[in-house]
Amino acid sequence: MKSVRFSRFGGPEVLEIVDVPDPHPGPGEVRISVRAAGINASDWKKRQGLMDQELPQTMGYEAAGVVDELGEGVTDVLRGDRVFGFAASGGAQAELTVLSCYAPIPPSLSFAAAAALPAAAETAARALDQLGVESGATLLINGASGSVGSAAVQLAVARGTLVIGTGSLATHDFLRSLGAEPVAYGPGMSDRVRALAPDGVDRALDVAGSGILPELIQLAGGPEHVLTVADFAGAEQYGVRFSRGDGGHALYVLAQLGELIEVGKFTLPVGQTFPLADVAEAHRVGESGRVRGKLVLLPG
Structure with missing residues (x-):
């Protein structure tokens, strides 16, 4: 599968789209075919070497998509369900990712709007x-x-x-x-x-x-x-x-967002979307501060 990765620290130009092995869910996890993945300020801080020092690194911790593989013990969703959530091990900016914490996407939301939610709402x-x-x-x-x-x-x-x-x-x-x-x-x-x-x-x-x-x-x-x-x-x-x-985390908020969204009490605007291949440009736009609202990658 295709995934965003960097093998050296630096500017947006160090970001690459590479082939990596398909991930598989562990107990209590689900794998999704990623339709949208959120971008955060921590992404460019990681890329610059201001946070984690390991190399190489795959990118992204929040995504939305369609469930295509269930981990052991998962009974609350089915293959084909639309979900959004956190990829605790990273690698959400990819064609496939494993979500360790997830919730159904509210019916009124697009994949891009759902992918914008997890990190901001949890924080x-x-x-x-x-x-x-x-x-x-x-x-x-x-x-x-x-x-x-x-x-x-x-x-x-x-x-x-x-x-x-x-x-x-x-x-x-x-x-x-x-x-x-x-x-x-x-x-x-x-x-x-x-x-x-x-x-x-x-x-x-x-x-x-x-x-x-x-x-x-x-x-x-x-x-x-x-x-x-x-x-x-x-x-x-x-x-x-x-x-x-x-x-400590406030992961419970994912389950609460659906009701708030559907009754018009919560919204989080998407500022701009980018194809996965344009992740470097997304970083440039994000670091410039020119766009208000969440930046989101669309792998497919």
């Missing part, structure tokens, strides 16, 4: 859990219009939380449509937040990593009420929790 749900976000709380999300930020807005609103979201003026109508009260980032942001929440906020989530942690700490009443998924150095400097997957 958002995990962050909300670790922050202890509950009904009746006021949550400030810095960087609310991106994939993880908009997922966090909608999941928090579904919990009964009042959400204030920072974003550029061009994103404010979008943030309102998700259920957030938008505020512009930049100088004076704290004053704009306090105009909506005079006593500050109960919790603050940093998705953008824009060096704003001191302001979030002040607004939330202490570093223990702030979490970042994007600013590791700032988290260490200011005593803020940094959320990462190895500290």
Whole structure:
């Protein structure tokens, strides 16, 4: 089968489409014929050698497609079912991949829209859990219009939380449509937040990593009420929790998304799709930050 791989670190030009052996599912897993695979910022960080140091590496951890092989003990899906989920061992950006955690694709979603969901939704749900976000709380999300930020807005609103979201003026109508009260980032942001929440906020989530942690700490009443998924150095400097997957997952969210989507309470826009062969261009577009919404590869 065809798969995205790199054998040396560097720019998008190191990415190759290569032939690799077909994978097979283990107990509790399913193999899918991949129709769409999500692209994340971690992909180009891996490619640049900023994360894992092993070589070669195949790419991708989230995909959507059609089940074509069942692992031992799998009884909740059948061959031919449409599913989306996580490929824990990687290699989702390929013609075939094994999903270790999966859920049915909601009837209203395309494969591309489904492939955009897993990483952003899991990261958002995990962050909300670790922050202890509950009904009746006021949550400030810095960087609310991106994939993880908009997922966090909608999941928090579904919990009964009042959400204030920072974003550029061009994103404010979008943030309102998700259920957030938008505020512009930049100088004076704290004053704009306090105009909506005079006593500050109960919790603050940093998705953008824009060096704003001191302001979030002040607004939330202490570093223990702030979490970042994007600013590791700032988290260490200011005593803020940094959320990462190895500290526990929120995989349960995959099963919850279907109902939220079908009743119109969750959406995650796809920014642009690319054929598998154009993965290098997808990385260039992603790193440029020109496209709002998830980038997705379409293997077939």
